[in-house]
Amino acid sequence: MSRPPVVLAVCLGNICRSPTAEAALREAAEAAGMEVTIRSAGTGGWHVGHPPDERMRRAAAEDGLHLSGTADRVTPAELAEADLVLAMDRSNLADLQELARQAGVDARIHLYREFDPEAGDGDLDVPDPYYGGPDGFAEVVDMVRRTAPEVLARLRAGTAP
Ligand code: 4NP
Numbered sequence: 422m423s424r425p426p427v428v429l430a431v432c433l434g435n436i437c438r439s440p441t442a443e444a445a446l447r448e449a450a451e452a453a454g455m456e457v458t459i460r461s462a463g464t465g466g467w468h469v470g471h472p473p474d475e476r477m478r479r480a481a482a483e484d485g486l487h488l489s490g491t492a493d494r495v496t497p498a499e500l501a502e503a504d505l506v507l508a509m510d511r512s513n514l515a516d517l518q519e520l521a522r523q524a525g526v527d528a529r530i531h532l533y534r535e536f537d538p539e540a541g542d543g544d545l546d547v548p549d550p551y552y553g554g555p556d557g558f559a560e561v562v563d564m565v566r567r568t569a570p571e572v573l574a575r576l577r578a579g580t581a582p
Pocket residue numbers: 432433434435436437438439463467468549550551
């Protein structure tokens with residue numbers, strides 16, 4: 422039996438960027454009337470079981486986006502199950518590719534901002550806000566929110582990379 426596609430957003434700690442992407446993707450899927458399973462995880466395990474970072478939650482809430490869930494560390498099985506794995510930055514991408522390679526898993530892993538309609542010629546990272554000021558968190562919200570509808574649209578159209 423076919424199941425809805427699974428999209429997995431991954432950052433380092435799973436307490437800032439990927440929970441925000443998860444919420445934005447869920448919101449976009451609802452708006453588009455699409456049935457999609459959205460998950461998020463981190464490549465590191467330091468924050469497993471923790472809720473999203475308070476600063477990230479506040480910045481998202483200021484923009485009307487509600488973050489939920491607790492942090493998880495990504496597993497090879499999750500990579501294998503996901504139809505699309507979206508890394509928040511190039512470091513996360515490299516770590517995920519290595520994890521998949523070591524586990525012998527065939528995963529479809531891309532940078533989240535490959536879908537960003539406003540991505541210019543610069544790098545495609547969602548910058549890690551953890552050690553920075555409040556502007557970094559607001560920037561994450563902007564980036565992931567404007568990009569989420571494009572992820573869903575291309576997934577639906579079958580034109581995702
Ligand atoms: P995230 O941000 O990868 O967007 O969740 C970070 C969270 C925690 C740490 C680094 C980045 N940390 O070093 O604990």
